[in-house]
Amino acid sequence: MSLIEVKNLTKTYKIIKKEDGLMGYFKNLIRPKYEEFKAVKNINFNIEEGELxxxxxxxxxxxxxxxxxxxxxxTPTSGEIIIDGIIPYEKRIENNKKIGAVFGQKTQLWWDLPVIESFRLIKKMYKIPEGEYRKNLKNFTELLQLEDLLEKQVKNLSLGQKMRCEIAATFLHIPKIVYLDEPTIGLDVLVKENIRKFIKDINKEKKTTVILTTHDLKDIEDVCDRIILLDKGQIIYDYGKIEDIHMKEAELEDILKEIYRGAKIC
Ligand SMILES: Nc1ncnc2c1ncn2[C@@H]1O[C@H](COP(=O)(O)OP(=O)(O)OP(=O)(O)O)[C@@H](O)[C@H]1O
Ligand SMILES: [Mg+2]
Structure with a gap:
């Protein structure tokens, strides 16, 4: 059994059907008509422990x-997700204990509190033992250069500073799986490199499984050992282990550029 199993997964959103003109606009306000939009179409993949x-x-x-x-x-419209033996949308609390997640520029830190207080709250929420908390905090402070940020209020941090704290908060309870949805968006080159190195180090040390979405090709080349390509809700390629198939960086880049031009490759 794989750590993450996704079978025939589909998500359909209900969206308001647009009607033309001003009359259409008012009609929509009073009695909206709905149509369905399939954002994810029957996708399948398995992910093993420790994969990036x-x-x-x-x-x-x-x-x-x-x-x-x-x-x-x-909740999916149809299909199945089993993660470490549980269905995430049915057992959210149990699932939450095992995972960490970063969603772009949304913060999980407490806006008005100093960073260190957010970390302490996370320690309490996840019941991280004192010794482990201290060890992780020391380690992450060094790796992500947080020393001067810990006493600052989250709302006063720059984007890059906030993201470094965000990443530390996400990994603090040493989750089994971490989902990073565009963690490097808008960051400068040095912060990006810092975060990539951190992800790789923790993955190596703790075997943390990481799923990363990004539009930055360097993130993919530097961090990922497997890529899954999605196009209009369908998986059009799953490369498996990049190193296994001896894919050259240039070759990978060509394929990704083709995808970003909207062309299908298989
Ligand atoms: N709550 C929603 N209601 C209706 N449609 C939605 C909703 N959320 C997303 N969509 C639509 O579903 C599709 C997939 O959106 P999604 O956010 O998953 O894309 P994405 O691959 O993450 O894109 P990006 O790279 O821009 O972040 C899009 O066409 C989007 O407009
Ligand atoms: Mg997105």
């Missing part, structure tokens, strides 16, 4: 929708 998976595709491909279903935030 890049889940990629152009805007609107269905990446965040998939991640939200994997984290239990959304």
């Amino acid at each position: 998976v890049g889940y990629i595709g152009e805007n609107g491909a269905g990446k965040s929708t998939t991640i939200k279903m994997l984290t239990g935030l959304l």
Whole structure:
């Protein structure tokens, strides 16, 4: 049994059917008509413990929708997800204990509190033993250079500073699986490198499974050892272990560029 098993997964959103003109606009306000939109279409994949998976595709491909279903935030329309033996959207609390998640620029830290207080709250929420908390905090402070940030209020941090704290908070309870939905968006080159190195180090040390969505090809090349390509809600390629198939970086880049031009490759 794999750590993550996804079978025939589909997500359909109900959206308001647009009607033309001003009259259409008012009609929509009073009595909206709905239509269905399939954001994720019958996808299948398995992920093993310790894998670093890049889940990629152009805007609107269905990446965040998939991640939200994997984290239990959304319920699939059909299909099955089993993560470490449980169905995430049925047992959200049990699932939450085992995972960490970063969603773009949304923060899980307490806005008005100093960073260290957010970390202490996370320690309490996840019941992290004192010794383990201290060890992880020391380690993460060094790796992500948080020393000068811990006493600052979250609302006063820059984007890159906040993301480094966010990443530390996500890994603090040493989750089995971490979902990172565009963790490097808008960050400068040095912060990006810092975060990539951190993810790789923790994965190596703790065998944390990481699923990463990104539009940054360097994230994929540097961090991921497997990529799954999504196009209009369907998986069009699952590369398995990149190193297994001896894919050259340039070759991978060509394929990704082709995908981002909207072309199918299989
Ligand atoms: N709550 C929603 N209601 C209706 N449609 C939605 C909803 N959320 C997403 N969608 C649609 O589903 C499709 C997939 O969206 P999703 O956010 O999963 O894409 P994505 O691959 O994460 O894109 P991006 O790279 O821009 O983050 C898009 O066409 C989007 O408009
Ligand atoms: Mg997204």
